[in-house]
Amino acid sequence: MSYTVPITVLTAVVAAYLLLSNFGKSSKGSRYPPGPKPRLISGNAYDIPTEKPWLGFANWSEKFGSGLIYFTIFRTKFMVINDHKVAFDLLDKRSTLYSDRPKSVMLDMVGWNFNMILFNYGERWKEHRRVMHRNLNNRAVREWRQLQTDVTNKFLKKLVLNPNDWLYRLEHMAGSGIMKFTYGYELKEKDEYMTKVTKAVDALTTCQGIGFVVDQIPILRYLPEWFPGTQFHQFLKEYRPYCEAILEGPFKFTKDNWVAGRAANSYVTRLLEEYGGSKISAEKEQVVKDSSAVLYAAGTDSTYSILSSYFLACTLHPEVLQKARDEVDRVVGTDRLPNYGDRESLPYVEALVKELYRWNPAAPLGPSHQILVDDEYEGYHIPAGTIIYPNIWAMTHNEEMYPDPLSFKPERFLGVDEATAKKMDPKNFIFGFGRRVCVGQYFADQQIWLAIACLVVTFDVRKSKDEHGQEITPVPNYPNFVGKPDPFPCEVTLRDSNAAKLIDQLTVEN
Numbered sequence: 126m127s128y129t130v131p132i133t134v135l136t137a138v139v140a141a142y143l144l145l146s147n148f149g150k151s152s153k154g155s156r157y158p159p160g161p162k163p164r165l166i167s168g169n170a171y172d173i174p175t176e177k178p179w180l181g182f183a184n185w186s187e188k189f190g191s192g193l194i195y196f197t198i199f200r201t202k203f204m205v206i207n208d209h210k211v212a213f214d215l216l217d218k219r220s221t222l223y224s225d226r227p228k229s230v231m232l233d234m235v236g237w238n239f240n241m242i243l244f245n246y247g248e249r250w251k252e253h254r255r256v257m258h259r260n261l262n263n264r265a266v267r268e269w270r271q272l273q274t275d276v277t278n279k280f281l282k283k284l285v286l287n288p289n290d291w292l293y294r295l296e297h298m299a300g301s302g303i304m305k306f307t308y309g310y311e312l313k314e315k316d317e318y319m320t321k322v323t324k325a326v327d328a329l330t331t332c333q334g335i336g337f338v339v340d341q342i343p344i345l346r347y348l349p350e351w352f353p354g355t356q357f358h359q360f361l362k363e364y365r366p367y368c369e370a371i372l373e374g375p376f377k378f379t380k381d382n383w384v385a386g387r388a389a390n391s392y393v394t395r396l397l398e399e400y401g402g403s404k405i406s407a408e409k410e411q412v413v414k415d416s417s418a419v420l421y422a423a424g425t426d427s428t429y430s431i432l433s434s435y436f437l438a439c440t441l442h443p444e445v446l447q448k449a450r451d452e453v454d455r456v457v458g459t460d461r462l463p464n465y466g467d468r469e470s471l472p473y474v475e476a477l478v479k480e481l482y483r484w485n486p487a488a489p490l491g492p493s494h495q496i497l498v499d500d501e502y503e504g505y506h507i508p509a510g511t512i513i514y515p516n517i518w519a520m521t522h523n524e525e526m527y528p529d530p531l532s533f534k535p536e537r538f539l540g541v542d543e544a545t546a547k548k549m550d551p552k553n554f555i556f557g558f559g560r561r562v563c564v565g566q567y568f569a570d571q572q573i574w575l576a577i578a579c580l581v582v583t584f585d586v587r588k589s590k591d592e593h594g595q596e597i598t599p600v601p602n603y604p605n606f607v608g609k610p611d612p613f614p615c616e617v618t619l620r621d622s623n624a625a626k627l628i629d630q631l632t633v634e635n
């Protein structure tokens with residue numbers, strides 16, 4: 126069903142609200158960053174690129190000659206940051222000012238209010254962030270290497286059975302690692318939890334995307350269901366159960382097992398114990414439950430977005446797969462699969478992973494930040510409350526840093542001095558900025574590297590052929606806010622009998 130509000134009702138309500146709320150107060154001569162000229166009431170609502178907005182926003186930088194673009198939608202102020210230096214100057218160096226998130230009444234009402242990604246910058250967010258960081262920081266994730274190796278081994282074994290199912294297998298592997306880490310829960314085939322998260326995430330993207338009028342005028346939440354323009358009630362009824370289910374279900378599973386003394390070591394059991402075991406307070410238990418429920422949704426799609434780009438890159442650039450394979454064969458040999466201890470000895474595989482991060486970043490238009498107080502930057506006034514989108518895609522396609530940015534070239538990261546390599550590393554941008562930088566980045570990077578290093582030496586990926594025997598060259602298309610490519614044809618097969626043997630010898634728990 127459509128949840129858009131009848132346009133006449135919406136326009137009348139919004140216009141009245143804007144007029145009554147002193148729309149367009151003078152900024153007393155302040156100079157905002159450049160951007161498209163706003164209309165009187167709607168601001169730039171009709172100028173916003175609707176498809177792949179990161180591309181349109183990047184073009185605005187050329188048009189207006191600035192890495193920082195300012196615009197409004199009705200009375201809400203926005204900025205897009207297309208330039209990495211501006212992103213570091215503001216979101217990193219001034220991160221105490223720029224680490225808030227915009228509030229959404231709808232997201233709270235639909236049940237996403239446990240999700241720290243959406244929390245305001247304050248004590249509750251800090252506590253959630255602290256507990257996540259303790260278990261997911263650069264050093265802590267080393268402890269989960271065996272878990273990620275098991276998940277990768279299982280993935281390879283399943284892929285042998287049905288190589289054409291590679292997309293689902295990637296999703297299942299990414300999700301399995303996070304569920305085992307978070308809850309000690311073994312994700313089943315087509316586990317209903319996966320569907321529930323998909324629905325809950327649909328709710329999240331819908332709320333952030335179409336912008337329900339109740340977010341502009343929160344008091345409308347009290348209108349009865351029969352009132353025109355209140356389809357949001359229907360939306361809430363449809364989606365709230367999914368958000369509740371992903372919060373409650375797996376936590377109950379782990380807690381019950383923990384109470385019975387048979388829970389596997391996990392993020393949840395560690396926190397329950399840290400917080401006093403059976404004497405844990407209700408408040409602390411809520412922190413454990415809420416913070417754990419975020420991880421699968423935050424980490425699965427983004428991880429397998431990068432992994433699915435690997436299959437696309439191999440289909441389009443067989444020479445890249447060959448070079449990576451030659452390197453692993455030479456360094457590791459053909460008697461075993463690569464492991465984490467090999468990472469530093471495999472510079473081409475490292476460059477391949479970096480290029481995947483850069484080519485199609487998993488979050489092309491990073492989640493928005495919000496500034497808490499007025500600020501000045503290079504002569505521009507940035508008003509308190511401005512919602513800021515880091516355009517990660519624009520940063521990883523900066524022509525100066527990455528010449529010919531649309532091409533897939535792992536070589537761009539090789540043969541450069543240490544300082545340049547550090548500056549160019551796409552991990553500087555693709556995981557976001559400042560205090561809100563991705564808390565799962567090391568876990569994700571560890572999983573992605575191992576999966577790719579193993580895939581390189583075990584499976585061929587090549588173009589499919591049509592009914593006339595002609596190769597089909599897929600055209601990359603990444604339409605969504607989490608950058609998974611549109612489905613594309615390719616042929617995935619086991620490399621050879623040695624690869625079959627190596628995979629067969631791998632051990633998996635069950």
Ligand code: HEM
Pocket residue numbers: 241242243254257303419420421423424425427428431486487488491492493494555556557558559560561562563564565566568569570
């Ligand atoms: C390739 C994989 C991933 C990418 C590209 C990615 C990217 C991002 C980005 C861009 C942000 C927003 C940062 C900002 O606001 O500036 C973010 C936040 C976050 N990510 Fe990731 N992420 C990935 C994997 C993961 C994984 C595996 C987990 C959990 C296990 C995770 C958990 C989170 C959380 C909890 C936040 C919210 C941080 C906060 O608001 O304080 N992410 N991620």
